[in-house]
Amino acid sequence: xxxxxxxxxxxxxxxxxxxxxxxxxxxxxxxxxxxxxxxxxxxxxxxxxxxxxxxxxxxxxxxxxxxxxxxxxxxxxxxxxxxxxxxxxxxxxxxxxxxxxxxxxxxxxxxxxxxxxxxxxxxxxxxxxxxxxxxxxxxxxxxxxxxxxxxxxxxxxxxxxxxxxxxxxxxxxxxxxxxxxxxxxxxxxxxxxxxxxxxxxxxxxxxxxxxxxxxxxxxxxxxxxxxxxxxxxxxxxxxxxxxxxxxxxxxxxxxxxxxxxxxxxxxxxxxxxxxxxxxxxxxxxxxxxxxxxxxxxxxxxxxxxxxxxxxxxxxxxxxxxxxxxxxxxxxxxxxxxxxxxxxxxxxxxxxxxxxxxxxxxxxxxxxxxxxxxxxxxxxxxxxxxxxxxxxxxxxxxxxxxxxxxxxxxxxxxxxxxxxxxxxxxxxxxxxxxxxxxxxxxxxxxxxxxxxxxxxxxxxxxxxxxxxxxxxxxxxxxxxxxxxxxxxxxxxxxxxxxxxxxxxxxxxxxxxxxxxxxxxxxxxxxxxxxxxxxxxxxxxxxxxxxx
Numbered sequence: 099x100x101x102x103x104x105x106x107x108x109x110x111x112x113x114x115x116x117x118x119x120x121x122x123x124x125x126x127x128x129x130x131x132x133x134x135x136x137x138x139x140x141x142x143x144x145x146x147x148x149x150x151x152x153x154x155x156x157x158x159x160x161x162x163x164x165x166x167x168x169x170x171x172x173x174x175x176x177x178x179x180x181x182x183x184x185x186x187x188x189x190x191x192x193x194x195x196x197x198x199x200x201x202x203x204x205x206x207x208x209x210x211x212x213x214x215x216x217x218x219x220x221x222x223x224x225x226x227x228x229x230x231x232x233x234x235x236x237x238x239x240x241x242x243x244x245x246x247x248x249x250x251x252x253x254x255x256x257x258x259x260x261x262x263x264x265x266x267x268x269x270x271x272x273x274x275x276x277x278x279x280x281x282x283x284x285x286x287x288x289x290x291x292x293x294x295x296x297x298x299x300x301x302x303x304x305x306x307x308x309x310x311x312x313x314x315x316x317x318x319x320x321x322x323x324x325x326x327x328x329x330x331x332x333x334x335x336x337x338x339x340x341x342x343x344x345x346x347x348x349x350x351x352x353x354x355x356x357x358x359x360x361x362x363x364x365x366x367x368x369x370x371x372x373x374x375x376x377x378x379x380x381x382x383x384x385x386x387x388x389x390x391x392x393x394x395x396x397x398x399x400x401x402x403x404x405x406x407x408x409x410x411x412x413x414x415x416x417x418x419x420x421x422x423x424x425x426x427x428x429x430x431x432x433x434x435x436x437x438x439x440x441x442x443x444x445x446x447x448x449x450x451x452x453x454x455x456x457x458x459x460x461x462x463x464x465x466x467x468x469x470x471x472x473x474x475x476x477x478x479x480x481x482x483x484x485x486x487x488x489x490x491x492x493x494x495x496x497x498x499x500x501x502x503x504x505x506x507x508x509x510x511x512x513x514x515x516x517x518x519x520x521x522x523x524x525x526x527x528x529x530x531x532x533x534x535x536x537x538x539x540x541x542x543x544x545x546x547x548x549x550x551x552x553x554x555x556x557x558x559x560x561x562x563x564x565x566x567x568x569x570x571x572x573x574x575x576x577x578x579x580x581x582x583x584x585x586x587x588x589x590x591x592x593x594x595x596x597x598x599x600x601x602x603x604x605x606x607x608x609x610x611x612x613x614x615x616x617x618x619x620x621x622x623x624x625x626x627x628x629x630x631x632x633x634x635x636x637x638x639x640x641x642x643x644x
Contacts, residue, residue, distance in 0.1 A: 109264070114261070117253060117257040118163060118256075121210065121256055125210075125252070126156070144230055147224060147225075147228065159217070163213060167206060170198065173198050174202075174269065177192075177195045200282070203261060210250050218238065218242020221238070368395040371388050371391060408433070411470070414441070416443065416444050419444060424518065424519055425636055426608055427454070427609055427634065428613040428635045429442050429635070431632045432630065434631075437467035439458065439460065439462065439467060439469060440578050441473075442632050448485060453513065458530065459473065459508075462629070469502065469507050472502070477511075487563055488562065491511065495528070495553045495559055498554035500557070508553060510529040510578075511526075511527075511529075512528075512531070520638050521638070522567050523566055525563070526550060526564070528552060529551050529552030532545035533574055533576045534576075534598070535575075536572065537569065537572050538571050543601075548563075569638065575601055575612070580630050581620055584631070585628060592619075613633055
């Protein structure tokens with residue numbers, strides 16, 4: 099470890115003891131002020147005894163407290179050391195380490211209360227030997243109890259802050275519950291009582307303590323005042339404790355309602371709600387929980403609707419490729435969201451020919467999916483009514499410009515015709531990625547291009563019809579731009595070169611194997627797709643191919 103890392107480790111490892119030391123130094127000053135402010139009319143022998151005892155006992159007390167704290171938190175320190183040296187992570191902390199850390203504020207608070215009050219009890223017999231009367235001894239006991247309570251309250255809140263601020267992140271996993279078997283879980287009522295003790299009980303005990311001190315010249319008047327102080331203190335304590343318990347109970351009941359609602363939401367009951375009965379932070383949290391549950395409920399309905407839309411859209415895609423003499427066909431469509439605008443289709447053409455269409459609607463999600471359904475229907479209608487593919491695509495373009503020209507959406511399309519002899523194809527390309535033809539015999543690739551812009555933009559657009567002879571074994575790959583434009587985490591594109599390499603290595607195994615190889619390569623390269631991916635692979639085979 100570097101010097102800075104070592105320093106941070108030692109500060110973390112001793113954060114609790116530094117809290118204890120700060121609280122005890124404050125309490126030491128507090129006790130000094132109380133014993134030496136002149137109110138306690140102790141004899142010179144008693145004062146000398148107290149000063150001697152305090153001088154030699156203070157280092158032993160602090161050393162004993164440190165030793166007990168050190169022994170208690172040894173598992174925590176061991177884990178912090180392993181974390182600092184990279185041998186452990188917060189997720190590796192044992193139940194014992196978590197329990198010790200969560201219970202440590204309670205441990206050090208009780209320890210300091212016992213030490214301070216115990217020291218007072220040990221001193222009282224010696225003061226009796228020096229002839230101090232019972233009322234002064236009672237005042238001393240109250241002072242010791244007061245100092246112990248002050249120390250315990252200060253230690254608890256300081257050490258709890260140290261745990262939360264400096265230690266929890268190195269011991270408690272951020273994603274796990276802040277709890278452990280055997281850990282003390284303080285209720286709101288107890289926390290309110292502790293706050294009452296720190297802010298009210300200690301001052302009230304100080305007043306009671308004063309009633310046991312005889313002030314010179316006061317006589318019976320001071321006795322009457324003392325009696326009134328004691329009786330009023332009892333009333334104030336009763337009222338304070340009752341109000342603290344009532345407030346704690348009210349807060350706990352409201353928090354219980356919020357926790358119950360959150361538990362129901364976690365189990366999937368999104369109808370859970372919290373009654374908003376307060377106009378404070380807890381009321382605001384209740385409103386946020388209700389709004390969150392309503393949002394999750396709406397999101398769940400939307401998710402169900404999208405799942406249904408996805409099922410419908412998947413059913414619109416061909417379940418299996420048609421039987422085409424001289425051709426092997428395989429296809430797939432992967433959406434980056436629940437639904438998308440990509441699609442492919444197989445079309446029955448004249449003279450036993452098979453049409454293959456691959457289209458990419460602009461955009462993603464539901465709008466693109468709705469447009470895709472319309473495009474599919476118009477494509478089928480126009481192809482069925484036109485013999486020439488270029489004329490069918492031109493008619494489709496005019497329909498789309500008329501129906502969706504004002505929406506700003508457009509579509510790219512690659513439409514090809516497979517002749518039944520397995521020897522020739524014709525195609526029309528409308529702003530789409532060129533199809534890729536691979537010849538295993540020569541190892542060469544050729545792109546099937548053609549003039550034609552995207553559909554739905556210009557009604558008067560014309561389209562070029564291309565024709566080509568195909569040899570057995572050649573593989574035609576028609577895809578959308580989601581394949582070459584797929585990006586990995588480094589921002590690198592999948593690209594056409596990787597696509598060609600996959601096609602080259604799998605072309606001899608058939609159209610289905612080529613499709614599977616391309617999809618697997620894209621998913622390995624970019625596990626999270628940013629665009630829809632559609633792919634159709636076609637392989638020419640001899641007519642007697644078995």
